[in-house]
Amino acid sequence: MIVRNVEVEGRPGLDVRLDGGRIAEIGPKLAARGDEIDGRGGALIPGLCDHHIHLFGFAARADSVVLEDAASLADVAARIARATAARPPGAWIRALGYHETIAGDLTRADLDRLAPRHRLRMQHQTGALWVLNSMALDSLPSHDDPAGLERETGRLWRGDAWLRARMDAQPPPLAPIGRRLASYGITALTDASVTTDADAAARLAEAHRSGALPQRLTLMSGGALAAPADGAYAVGPVKVLLDDHALPDLDDFLARIADARAWARPVAVHCVTAGELALTLAAFGTAGAQVGDRVEHGGVIGAEAVGELKALGLTVVTQPAFIRERGDRYAAQVDPADQPDLYRCASLRAAGVPVAASSDAPYASADPWVGIRAAIDRTSIGGRVMCAGEAVDAATALSLYLGDPADPGGPSRRVGVGAAADLALLDAPLREVLAQPSAERVRATLVAGAVVSGG
The missing domain is CATH 3.10.310.70 (Diaminopimelate Epimerase; Chain A, domain 1)
Incomplete structure (x- = not known):
């Protein structure tokens, strides 16, 4: 397949040839070979990754x-x-x-x-x-x-x-959410559910094989999990779920980290409150952190914790859309002293802490373009600007969704020869799209060179 007349990394008028699920050639006026898509001058960017989503919960929400x-x-x-x-x-x-x-x-x-x-x-x-x-x-x-x-x-x-x-209720179908996520330009998903076991993983794997979930899948779990031979999903971090009202003792937390290490997997810790984060930092400070260890949400990160996150080498996977969708409630209910610490982004990046974005759907909108806009303007539905100093520029906001699923917050994936043909075709040059981010600007989505939405 050739995607013609697209903007690639700021260069307009290029053609991109796809072969074997990868980008084979980029240049002007490539020789015809196979099917073609007219890009109409729009940007061709790497497909977006939702680094923290709950797929069964999202499917249930639709029902x-x-x-x-x-x-x-x-x-x-x-x-x-x-x-x-x-x-x-x-x-x-x-x-x-x-x-x-x-x-x-x-x-x-x-x-x-x-x-x-x-x-x-x-x-x-x-x-x-x-x-x-x-x-x-x-x-x-x-x-x-x-x-x-x-x-x-x-x-x-x-x-x-x-x-x-x-329960005797039937599980909701996954194909409707697979189509919706593809329409947003999402080509990779990390399911962050602690409850994922072999049966749940098998359902997700079958949904991927059938095309119901065309995105590449990475699965977290609370226990042991093995990847299938056909690569229907990759195994991600071991999830540790903390609740402020019933925090585990440090020894129990350390035992969970030890299990993850024995399984050669990193650890992802649910941290919404300052108390949950304090325990997490203490645990990693004792056990040591390794590449891939993550703090999920970072709902409240005090200024003093930013340096500790950097020193430990932890990544923060945050949800900018919470500022938009819950900002008015935060303003009314969160202690004013904690409000500057809500869902940090710019200050973490400035300190050298890797940051990636995600939806946490179904608990916030699954549309990454809502998150991109919120990361830029930090504005609630009611028009309240929350923690304006945590805003980032448009290119940075997009990059929060472009990291590799195995390295959220790391270098953005690129549209380059040899890269996987997991792509989103936009309806205009990137600069124009980022001026008013919207999922409506996504014309087509491709996974491994196959069109899974639009076209």
């Missing part, structure tokens, strides 16, 4: 009642009523994105009133908590309740794997 923007309990009730009206009594209803600022802390009794004839489960916006109504709870076995389940209130903390194993 769920979304509550993040609900204005009141009455609004929540209306949305759930529409869902129950469309499903037979007894069916499972999944609601995502609830936050107590909408209508306070809900319990099973509240959910019983919302859905008395359906099995309703509602997830908190953080992803850490489910609340189930009585019909849902009664359908689950009661002889092996996990420590995080409070049957009286219906609350289930960090019980995704337990709940999933005991």
Whole structure:
């Protein structure tokens, strides 16, 4: 295939020949050979990588009642009523994105009133908590309740794997999200779910083989995981999930790092709060950090921690879209002393800390162009500028999504001879697109030289 008349790294009017899944030749007016795409002068850039996403959760969101923007309990009730009206009594209803600022802390009794004839489960916006109504709870076995389940209130903390194993609901399809992510120009995904086991990995591998998930996949997991012989996915870091209200002791944390080292894998630690980050720095300070070790989110990074991150050689994988989508809530609820430390970017880079970006979908928009814009302007949906000094220029914002999945925050992948033909074709020169970043500017997406979106 030849992609004709494109801009490559600022040079207009070039043709790019693809062969065997790689870029074979770049130059003006290449000889015709095989299929062709007219680039119409648009930029051809490396495909974007989402360095932290939850694929099953994202697929579930597409089949769920979304509550993040609900204005009141009455609004929540209306949305759930529409869902129950469309499903037979007894069916499972999944609601995502609830936050107590909408209508306070809900319990099973509240959910019983919302859905008395359906099995309703509602997830908190953080992803850490489910609340189930009585019909849902009664359908689950009661002889092996996990420590995080409070049957009286219906609350289930960090019980995704337990709940999933005991439900009779069918898993949502992955092809719709594969198409959506491809339409954004995404060619590589790192699933950051701690719950990924051999069965979940096998489902994702099959989705990739079938084309339902055309992107290259890297999978984290909380335990051991082996890559398949056909390369349907690569094995990424061992995920350590921290919760501020139930932090492990240092010895337990060190044991998890030791397991990762025994499996020859780096470590990725969920760090949203200052307390979680402090424990993480202490653990790596004791065990030692290695290439590939990561801090996920970096929700609150105090100025004193920036130097420690640099000294340890840790990478921060952040989510700029949180500033846009949650910035107004942060401004109202986060301690003013902590607000300058929210989702740092520019200051980390200035200190020499590698930084990459991601979506954390379904907990924020999966559209990387939303994240790119937020990294540039640090502006919330309500128009509030958050931590303006953490803004980066447009080229840097894009580069946060261009690192290799095995080296987020490292050098950007390039459109060059010999490189993998994982590409995004834009509808205009790059400078014009970055002036107003939008997924609508993506004309086509190619993985290993094959068109997976547009064309």
